[in-house]
Amino acid sequence: MIKLGVLGVGDLTDKMIRGLSRDGSAAIQLLLSPRNEGKAAALAKDLDCMVMASNQDVVNDADVVLVGVRPAHLAELARQVTLKPLQPLISVVAGVSIEDLSRLFGNRDYSRVMMSYAAEINRSTVAVHPANSKGAQLFAPLGNVVNLETEREFELAMIAACMNGWFYFLIHELQQWLTQNGMPPEAARALVFSSVEDCVAYSRYKSSTPIDELGLSIATPGTYTAGGRDLLIENGGYAAWKAACDHVFNQLAPDKS
Ligand SMILES: NC(=O)c1ccc[n+]([C@@H]2O[C@H](COP(=O)([O-])OP(=O)(O)OC[C@H]3O[C@@H](n4cnc5c(N)ncnc54)[C@H](OP(=O)(O)O)[C@@H]3O)[C@@H](O)[C@H]2O)c1
Secondary structure, eight states: OEEEEEEOOSHHHHHHHHHHHHOTTOOEEEEEOSSSHHHHHHHHHHSSEEEOSSHHHHHHHOSEEEEOSOGGGHHHHHHHOOOOTTOOEEEOOTTOOHHHHHHHHOSSOEEEEEOOGGGGGTOEEEEEESTTOHHHHHHGGGEEEEEOSSHHHHHHHHHHHHHHHHHHHHHHHHHHHHHHTTOOHHHHHHHHHHHHHHHHHHHHHTTTSOHHHHHHHHSOTTSHHHHHHHHHHHTTHHHHHHHHHHHHHHHHOTTTO
16 A cells, blocks of 8 residues: 655645545555645545645655645745655646756655546546656556656647647537537537547547548548638638647747747
């Protein structure tokens, strides 16, 4: 049984804790920091985890520490705790490199992980750097582990995590369009979900075919799909997505993008 101490019980770590507890095979005991009392208490009430009296108590009792605070709170957290020598630290903090973590928490075994809210149902992408590090071992029950060799790859995976968030809004817009034009909301929801799911499933099935080739095999000249695609290109539909990726990557890794 590994004791995982969580410093920063917030929106993301809440989903991770729920996913870890849901998965019977994860032999992990969870120790939670006390700040954000309501969330920590709700987790302790629903699940088998313990709210500790202080951040230092979390560290003292944990084998491995998971840091889930926002970047702006990281320095304050580092001042509050003294980690045990060689205690591994896993960070979900976006845009903070292992070098920066080492400056704050000293020389130790670091993992950076990135995931989505689907961790709650054990269906998240679990991007991990360094490849096969502690984060990959502990959080495999939360979804599909993608091991990333370099920190640049990891920062790029953060853009994929943002895409995951943007997809919700895209799906919403498409569902809304259907309902505004007379489709019952539940049917619109089912149709859009199913369209996305079958596109992903077929692309996985045709794994050796480039994805745009699969699209072009549907959007043949003169089809409605091709006409709509031309309009998406003309209106900057795809260019806007690339601009959003560039924008976030410039913020996350200004010296690497
Ligand atoms: N949400 C996502 O989808 C997502 C995705 C990828 C990465 N991330 C990363 O995950 C981290 C957390 O994001 P989030 O959205 O879950 O943020 P959040 O909901 O604000 O959670 C952070 C939690 O940490 C607590 N906290 C702050 N300072 C603390 C301290 N010194 N000791 C103990 N707890 C402390 C906060 O309490 P207060 O509210 O009292 O400040 C809050 O409960 C961020 O670094 C973010 O970059 C998030």
